Amino acid sequence: MESQSSYQMKVINGEFGYVLEDVPHLTDYIADLPTYPNPLRSNSAYSVVKQYFVHVDDSVPQKIVVHKDTPRGVHFRRAGPRQKVYFASDEVQACIVTCGGLCPGINTVIREIVHSLDYMYGVNEVLGIDGGFRGFYSKNTVTLTPKVTNDIHKRGGTILGTSRGGHDTMKIVDSIQDRGINQVYIIGGDGTQKGAAVIYEEIRRRNLKVAVAGIPKTIDNDIPVIDKSFGFDTAVEEAQRAINAAHVEALSAENGIGVVKLMGRYSGFIAMNATLASRDVDCCLIPESPFYVEGEGGLFEYIEKKLKENGHMVIVIAEGAGQELLAAESKNAKNEQDASGNKLLQDVGLWISHRIKDHFAKPPKMPITLKYIDPTYMIRAIPSNASDNVNCTLLAQSAVHGAMAGYTGFTVGLVNGRHTYVPFNRINERQNKVVITDRMWARLLSSTNQPSFLGPTDVEEAKTEHVPLTQMLDNGENRKDEKTGN
Numbered sequence: 001m002e003s004q005s006s007y008q009m010k011v012i013n014g015e016f017g018y019v020l021e022d023v024p025h026l027t028d029y030i031a032d033l034p035t036y037p038n039p040l041r042s043n044s045a046y047s048v049v050k051q052y053f054v055h056v057d058d059s060v061p062q063k064i065v066v067h068k069d070t071p072r073g074v075h076f077r078r079a080g081p082r083q084k085v086y087f088a089s090d091e092v093q094a095c096i097v098t099c100g101g102l103c104p105g106i107n108t109v110i111r112e113i114v115h116s117l118d119y120m121y122g123v124n125e126v127l128g129i130d131g132g133f134r135g136f137y138s139k140n141t142v143t144l145t146p147k148v149t150n151d152i153h154k155r156g157g158t159i160l161g162t163s164r165g166g167h168d169t170m171k172i173v174d175s176i177q178d179r180g181i182n183q184v185y186i187i188g189g190d191g192t193q194k195g196a197a198v199i200y201e202e203i204r205r206r207n208l209k210v211a212v213a214g215i216p217k218t219i220d221n222d223i224p225v226i227d228k229s230f231g232f233d234t235a236v237e238e239a240q241r242a243i244n245a246a247h248v249e250a251l252s253a254e255n256g257i258g259v260v261k262l263m264g265r266y267s268g269f270i271a272m273n274a275t276l277a278s279r280d281v282d283c284c285l286i287p288e289s290p291f292y293v294e295g296e297g298g299l300f301e302y303i304e305k306k307l308k309e310n311g312h313m314v315i316v317i318a319e320g321a322g323q324e325l326l327a328a329e330s331k332n333a334k335n336e337q338d339a340s341g342n343k344l345l346q347d348v349g350l351w352i353s354h355r356i357k358d359h360f361a362k363p364p365k366m367p368i369t370l371k372y373i374d375p376t377y378m379i380r381a382i383p384s385n386a387s388d389n390v391n392c393t394l395l396a397q398s399a400v401h402g403a404m405a406g407y408t409g410f411t412v413g414l415v416n417g418r419h420t421y422v423p424f425n426r427i428n429e430r431q432n433k434v435v436i437t438d439r440m441w442a443r444l445l446s447s448t449n450q451p452s453f454l455g456p457t458d459v460e461e462a463k464t465e466h467v468p469l470t471q472m473l474d475n476g477e478n479r480k481d482e483k484t485g486n
C-alpha cells in the first residue's frame with residue numbers, strides 16, 4: 001500500500017539569496033519540550049574535542065561552484081551533535097528497520113546506530129524490526145545491543161531481514177505508538193524514504209514525540225542530492241572482479257566476447273563507474289542511453305570492428321538497459337511490477353548474449369566465443385569495504401545526533417563532502433540518473449571509444465530531457481559529476 005506524501009517544506013531565507021531548506025523539529029508541533037545537556041559533554045573520548053558541538057546555524061551549500069555574483073543559494077542543515085538534546089537517555093526507545101534490496105554496508109549502519117546510541121548517549125533500548133516495513137505489524141521485534149551487533153559489519157546482507165511492499169502507514173504508526181518507540185531509524189532506498197516521509201507525517205498528525213530519521217541505502221546510487229550512497233564503492237570494486245574474469249575469458253578465445261550484467265534498474269552508475277575503473281571494457285550500455293543493435297552505427301557493427309582490431313572485447317550492460325528493445329521483440333511482454341511497484345526487468349544480459357551469437361552465426365559467419373557473467377546478487381551480498389564502513393559509521397552517527405537533538409523527518413546525507421540533514425521531499429522528488437550530456441558520460445565514451453548510438457536530434461532531446469528544474473536553474477553546476485565522479 002503505497003501512499004502519497006504531503007510533506008511541508010521548511011524554508012528559511014537569509015541575506016544575499018541564502019536559502020536553508022531545513023528539516024522539521026519536534027518543537028514545530030509539540031510545545032514546551034524539556035531539553036537536557038548533551039551527554040557527550042562528559043564523554044571522556046569526546047571531551048578533548050575543541051568545538052565538538054555543531055553551531056546551531058551551521059549549514060552546507062548544495063552548490064559549490066559559484067561565480068562572484070552568484071546568490072548564496074540552497075543550503076542544508078549541517079549534521080552533528082548539538083549542545084542540547086530533546087530526549088533523556090533513559091527515555092529513548094529506538095527502533096531500526098531495513099527495507100528494499102540488499103546493499104553492502106547495511107549491517108555496519110545498524111551496528112553504528114546501536115553503538116552510537118549506547119556509547120554516546122547512554123541509550124540501551126534499541127529494537128530491530130524484522131523483515132522490513134511489514135515487520136512493524138506482523139512480526140516480533142529483536143533486541144539490539146552493542147554486544148549482539150559487535151561483529152555484524154563483517155557480514156553481508158542485513159541481520160534484520162528486508163522486504164519490498166508491506167507499507168501500511170496506519171498499522172506501522174500504531175505499532176510505533178503501542179510499543180512506545182520514540183526514535184525510528186529507517187534504512188532504505190528511494191522507495192523506503194518515501195515510506196519514511198509518510199510515517200513522519202502520520203506521527204506529526206498524531207502529535208507524537210517520535211523522531212524519524214532516514215539513512216539512504218541504494219546500491220544503484222539513484223538518490224538525488226547526496227554525493228554518493230553507501231555500498232556503491234564496494235559494488236563498483238566487486239564488479240571489477242567480474243569484468244576481469246570476462247576479460248580473461250575473452251582474451252583466451254578466438255574472437256572472445258565477455259558480457260557482464262551489472263545492477264542498475266533505472267540508473268547506470270555502477271556500470272559507468274565500473275567501466276571507467278576497469279579499463280578493460282569496450283562497451284558500456286546503461287538505461288539512460290538508448291542503443292540499437294542492427295545496421296550502421298549499431299552494436300553488432302561495433303563488435304565486429306573491435307574483434308577485427310583486437311580479437312576480443314568486453315561488454316558491460318546494466319540490467320535496466322535496452323528494456324525497450326526486449327519489450328519490442330517479446331510477444332508476451334508484460335508491464336509487471338514487484339511488491340514495491342518497481343518495474344520487473346527482463347534479463348537483458350541473456351538477451352544480448354543470444355542476439356550476438358545469432359548475429360555472428362548468420363552469413364557471412366564469424367566464429368565467436370561468448371561468455372556471459374551475471375554477478376549481480378554476488379556483488380550486493382558482500383560486506384562493505386573499508387571506505388564504505390567509515391561512510392556508514394558517519395551516516396549512522398549523524399542520524400543519532402539528529403534524532404537526539406529533536407530533528408525529525410530527515411534523511412542524512414553527504415553533500416559536498418559534509419554530513420547534512422536533508423528534508424525527505426528533496427530526496428524523494430526525483431531519481432538520480434547518469435546524465436548522458438554531462439562530461440562524465442563523455443569521459444566514458446572516450447575511454448571505451450564505443451559509439452554513442454545517438455544522432456544530433458537525440459543529443460538535443462537528451463540535453464533537456466534528463467535535466468530537472470533545479471539543475472536547469474543552476475546551469476547544471478550542482479550536478480554531482482564534477483565532485484565525486486558520479
Ligand SMILES: Nc1ncnc2c1ncn2[C@@H]1O[C@H](COP(=O)(O)OP(=O)(O)O)[C@@H](O)[C@H]1O
Binds near residue numbers: 133191193218
Ligand atoms: N511511495 C511510497 N510510499 C510508502 N512506501 C513506499 C513507497 N514506495 C516504496 N515504499 C516502500 O518502501 C519499501 C522499499 O521500497 P523499494 O522500492 O522496494 O526499495 P528501496 O527503498 O530500496 O528503493 C517497501 O516496503 C515499499 O513498500
Ligand SMILES: O=P(O)(O)OC[C@H]1O[C@](O)(COP(=O)(O)O)[C@@H](O)[C@@H]1O
Binds near residue numbers: 217
Ligand atoms: O531482485 P530484487 O531483490 O528485487 O532487487 C533487484 C534490484 O535491486 C537493485 O539492486 C536496486 O536496489 P536499491 O537501489 O534499492 O539498492 C537493482 O539494481 C535491482 O534491479
Ligand SMILES: [Mg+2]
Binds near residue numbers: 190218
Ligand atoms: Mg529503489
